[in-house]
Each structure stands twice: as structure tokens, then as C-alpha cells.
Amino acid sequence: MDRNLPAGVLGAGTMGSGIAQVLAYSGYDVQLWDLSKEQLDQGMERIQKRLDRLREKGRLSQAEMDQIRSRIHLTPQLEDLAPCEWVIEAVVERLDIKRDLLFQLEKIVGKQTVLATNTSSLSVTSIASSTNHPERVLGLHFFNPAPVMPLVEVVSGMRTDVETVQCAVQFVRTLGKDPVKVADFPGFLVNRIARPFHLEGYRLVGEHVADRAQVDRILRSAGFKMGPFELQDMIGIDVNYAASVSVYEGFFHEPRYRPHIKQRLMVESGSLGQKTGRGHYSREE
Ligand SMILES: NC(=O)c1ccc[n+]([C@@H]2O[C@H](COP(=O)([O-])OP(=O)(O)OC[C@H]3O[C@@H](n4cnc5c(N)ncnc54)[C@H](O)[C@@H]3O)[C@@H](O)[C@H]2O)c1
Numbered sequence: 001m002d003r004n005l006p007a008g009v010l011g012a013g014t015m016g017s018g019i020a021q022v023l024a025y026s027g028y029d030v031q032l033w034d035l036s037k038e039q040l041d042q043g044m045e046r047i048q049k050r051l052d053r054l055r056e057k058g059r060l061s062q063a064e065m066d067q068i069r070s071r072i073h074l075t076p077q078l079e080d081l082a083p084c085e086w087v088i089e090a091v092v093e094r095l096d097i098k099r100d101l102l103f104q105l106e107k108i109v110g111k112q113t114v115l116a117t118n119t120s121s122l123s124v125t126s127i128a129s130s131t132n133h134p135e136r137v138l139g140l141h142f143f144n145p146a147p148v149m150p151l152v153e154v155v156s157g158m159r160t161d162v163e164t165v166q167c168a169v170q171f172v173r174t175l176g177k178d179p180v181k182v183a184d185f186p187g188f189l190v191n192r193i194a195r196p197f198h199l200e201g202y203r204l205v206g207e208h209v210a211d212r213a214q215v216d217r218i219l220r221s222a223g224f225k226m227g228p229f230e231l232q233d234m235i236g237i238d239v240n241y242a243a244s245v246s247v248y249e250g251f252f253h254e255p256r257y258r259p260h261i262k263q264r265l266m267v268e269s270g271s272l273g274q275k276t277g278r279g280h281y282s283r284e285e
Pocket residue numbers: 011012013014015016034035039090091092093094097118119120121141142143144235239
């Protein structure tokens with residue numbers, strides 16, 4: 001499928017590289033931007049590794065792989081995103097940086113370009129308000145790993161146009177993903193509904209009702225793919241803690257969202273799950 005439509009991605013990290021791959025796989029011509037050549041090369045390496053695995057499994061031919069790769073153009077120049085009709089921002093989770101980037105980008109791209117942010121926890125409304133046209137800014141929240149996870153939250157900021165949202169829903173479908181429209185509330189839908197799943201797990205263990213392995217096992221037997229502790233080991237205990245803090249603060253310290261002290265201690269001790277080799281299931285914890 002060759003759409004030849006230009007789309008931009010800001011940030012070549014975990015999510016940005018995954019989103020660029022999804023776009024290229026769906027036939028878009030991608031401008032992938034990051035601060036430096038080094039970051040861009042690392043992003044491309046991640047993409048290449050994932051494509052190699054697909055090829056080894058026989059799910060992608062060499063020709064298809066080459067074609068996908070050829071659709072991804074690396075650039076440290078924001079100006080190269082000028083022709084893009086869609087830009088998805090996936091840089092580091094900092095409001096000031098995201099606001100500044102969109103402010104700059106708006107001056108470069110055309111008036112019809114939709115600017116999307118992949119933020120997990122920041123206010124889409126606040127990011128959008130850094131631009132002169134917040135009506136064409138919205139959240140497109142992909143899940144990790146972006147090439148695999150089907151769900152994308154389509155988040156309307158306070159001033160996002162209805163048409164922008166409708167276009168985004170269609171756009172997400174062209175990527176073979178399932179769009180879910182949500183409003184700009186802390187944690188959107190998925191991260192919010194996941195709070196009791198994770199936090200009650202910590203409380204059960206803290207109150208000695210069950211241990212971590214029991215909680216995980218019982219939830220798996222109830223139909224969940226993973227229990228909260230094994231899931232946190234996979235996604236990063238720090239990432240999950242940041243989401244907990246963000247939802248708690250976003251709802252003005254609503255008690256039911258209060259993070260657990262054990263989460264903070266684990267982050268402070270560097271026990272972040274699989275990525276550090278220490279997490280809920282290592283001897284140290
Ligand atoms: N990791 C996840 O599981 C996940 C899931 C969904 C959404 N998100 C969101 O996606 C976005 C990116 O997350 P990620 O995990 O890919 O992060 P990451 O740290 O892997 O990548 C961030 C990228 O931003 C780049 N960047 C661009 N401008 C920068 C600047 N001024 N300062 C610092 N870095 C800058 C960095 O070079 C880096 O390549 C965040 O908004 C995050 O909340 C993450």
C-alpha cells in the first residue's frame with residue numbers, strides 16, 4: 001500500500017520510532033525528526049530490529065521491508081516537516097518542550113495540517129493552547145509497542161474541532177488501528193481505568209492480604225493477560241508510577257487515585273522492572 005502522503009513524527013524514541021514504523025507500514029511517507037543524528041540513528045535501529053524480526057517470522061518479505069524503510073526519512077530539521085498533513089509529536093514527556101515544539105511547528109506546516117500529541121499524562125488542552133489554532137490540535141495516544149498494540153485514544157482538547165476529531169478517527173483507521181474517542185481528562189480512559197488495577201494490587205500486598213505472585217495469578221485466572229506486578233515489570237515501574245502521580249494530581253488529590261509509597265520506593269531504589277533487571281520478581285525486592 002503506497003499512499004505517498006507525507007506525515008511527520010517528532011521524537012525517535014520508544015514511541016516515536018514505533019509510530020513512524022506504523023505510518024510507513026501503512027504507506028505514509030514519514031519525516032522522522034529528533035534533536036540529533038545520534039537519536040535518529042538509534043530510532044532507525046529500533047525500527048530495523050523490529051522489521052528484521054517480522055521478516056524472520058515470514059510476516060514481511062525483504063522487498064516489503066526495504067519499501068517500508070525507504071519511506072522513513074530522518075531529519076534534525078523541523079523545516080523538513082513543512083509538507084506533512086499529519087504530525088504526531090512523541091518527544092519527552094515535558095509540557096514546556098511539547099508546547100515549544102508545536103509553537104515552532106505551526107509556523108512551518110500548512111494551515112490544514114493536524115498536529116497530534118502522543119502524551120500519556122499531560123493536558124492536551126494545554127499543549128494545544130501553545131498554538132494559534134488549537135482547533136486542529138488533539139491527542140493521538142498510541143500504546144507501547146506502537147506497531148503491535150491496536151488501540152489509539154483520540155483525545156479532544158477543550159478547543160479541538162469536531163472535524164479534526166473525525167479526520168483523526170479516519171486517519172487512525174488507515175493505520176489499521178482501533179480509534180477510541182475520549183475527552184481530555186487526566187489519564188484519558190486507559191491509564192485512568194488502570195489505576196485501581198495497579199493501586200489495589202499494592203494495597204492488597206501492603207495489607208498482607210496476598211503476595212504479589214498470588215495477586216498476579218488470581219487476576220490471570222480471572223481472564224487478564226497479566227497481573228499488575230508482572231505488567232509493571234514489563235512497562236516500567238517508573239512509567240507506571242508517573243502515570244499514578246499524574247492522574248492523582250490531575251484529579252486534585254482525589255484519595256481513590258493516591259499512589260502507593262512502595263511505588264515511589266521502588267523507583268528511588270532503581271528497581272524499574274525488566275529494563276533494570278530488578279523489579280517485583282527479583283530477590284532484592
Ligand atoms: N513509553 C511508553 O510506554 C509510552 C506509551 C504511550 C505514550 N508515551 C508518550 O510518548 C512520548 C514519548 O515517550 P517515549 O517513551 O518514546 O520517550 P523516549 O525517552 O524513548 O523518547 C523521547 C524522545 O524525545 C526526544 N526529544 C526531542 N526533543 C527533546 C528535548 N527538547 N529534550 C529531550 N528530549 C527530546 C529525545 O531525543 C528522545 O528521542 C511521551 O509523551 C510519553 O508520555 C509513552
